[in-house]
Amino acid sequence: MNKMPTANGYFGIYGGKFVPETLVNALGELEKAYNAFRKDRAMRIELKSFLSHYAGRPTPLYYAANLSHKCGIEIFLKREDLLHTGAHKLNNTLGQGLLARFMGKKRLIAETGAGQHGVATATVAALLGMKCTVYMGNVDMKRQAPNVARMRLLGAEVVPVESGSGTLKDAINAALRDWVKNVRHTHYCIGSVVGPHPFPMIVRNFQSIIGKEARSQMYTQVGKNPDFVVGCVGGGSNAVGIFSAFLRLPKTKLIGVEAGGFGTKPGQHSARFAMGRRGILHGCITYVLQNKDCQILPVHSISAGLDYPAVGPEHAFFHDEQIVEYVRCSDSEALRGCLALSKFEGIIPALESSHAVGYVLSNRKRFKGCVVLVNLSGRGDKDMDIIAREAKL
């Protein structure tokens, strides 16, 4: 099914390996090891076993009856928020953690924005007995403090990154620098479908379980494919994960939701497709928010996990080919989505996932009478401070 990316790591004109020469052979070794890992029966069984008995897969597909009746839309939620550690990120870190061990690496490093990927990496490091260092922007450390404590409890070292904007992109810079120094014994467990090849491919494949499950659950519960599949897009891993099972179906429309923030000026949003243009950041060609002088722009989102100036190269390809439609959801629409789901369904979503919910609720007319599958990528515990403040609880 997935002929993408090409052998050189390209999705159409997007992707590639724009990294220091020092990392090129490591990326080659990673790809080779990954191909062996995929074919290794014992590894497949071990990953599958961890995914079900440790992480809690399959996650439920839940028909949100109350919300559906209120809006006149048939809303189904893929409950990645119920996965161990509270977000879809664990699908990827379990895979990459086992892959790292398969390669004989003793140390995992990761970047994190919302802290969910950091927690998921620290969790797997604890599980597999590996060392773990997580880079996190100092701004994000403040707004996602509970996750910082969780990572430390799990035995990871959390390194604050103060350069640049102190958010996700700077954490990736720091992780890449660490990897250049320690490439011999360290695996960089990247948290989304971003970075140089083969990462966008590996992370997509580990996350594709979301889509596989959701498609068969839709069949069992509804007997047909959804009319729409909606996911929020930070780097794009949860979205690609669920989209991967619904690509190019004539009757199913795929919608990726970017963070619209609070305005359209630079620094007020993270809408790469709406406001960005082609560039190279963190190892790949993709859509990037940058100024006229080709410097990367500051970005904003109420959710730390969507606060990123670039996007996975496969999404850039999907965008140009019109395989996926990319839309925006503002901070306040996302917050309204979060409140509605909490109040009517008793589910507190992560602010990232709230963008997918918020977009659907803010555009009810468009979805009237349709079956809409929303990827609920994570739960909102980590965001309680922000939600309480913004919603004046």
Add this chain to the structure above:
Amino acid sequence: MKGYNGLYLMGNYPTPKVFIDAARLGMEYFDFLEIGIPFSDPIADGPVIERAAMKVIADGHRVADIFKSIEKISCPSSKKIYVMTYANHIFARGNGTFARMMKSAGTSGIILPDVPSAESDRFKKEFAPFGIELIHFITPENTYEQIESIASSASGFLYCISIRGITGSRFSLESEMRKKIAHAKKFSRVPVVLGFGIRDGVTAAIALRVADGFIVGTRAIEILETGGVGKLSQFFEELAKHCM
């Protein structure tokens, strides 16, 4: 100084005037200059050069402004000036725009630390019509076969990154790397120049024993920050003394 040595400076840092003065002084001691064009996300740079880049951007200097300064140092001199920057500046501008700016500023080559040889073709094609050389790298991670192919097609000079690390890292030279440098020298038609971690006369002299030259960067920026062009000149004298 003995060898084929380069000085790295960040364009327009700390100010255009001090940068130009430092660059002119550097021309008297070094065989080429490497001028950094700041990028907001410099993944191959350590904290010193990153901070310098951020200041230049924050001070409002655009890429075109930095090329104007470079033009002032390139005119009277016959020494080569290389530009070091990141792929986005070239790719996002497209259409040879960056190469054209380089050409009219009198620079002769480009160093792109986030473009490995496997991705270099599109950049070579973009720069070739302007006669601008794309500098190749070798690192401790490269195999002997890779070094052979990278070195034999190198032009300008061959940039040898002696350590696994970023700019400003501590100097070291594994015995394996010494062998790899010797291997590169066998196949390269241009000087093999060692960079990353050279910060005083001692490390520079070591570099000259294994390679054809060295590049000093982070230490020069630090000295320029604290002591200005005056202290920088003392630093160059010290390097020269160790490298006679």
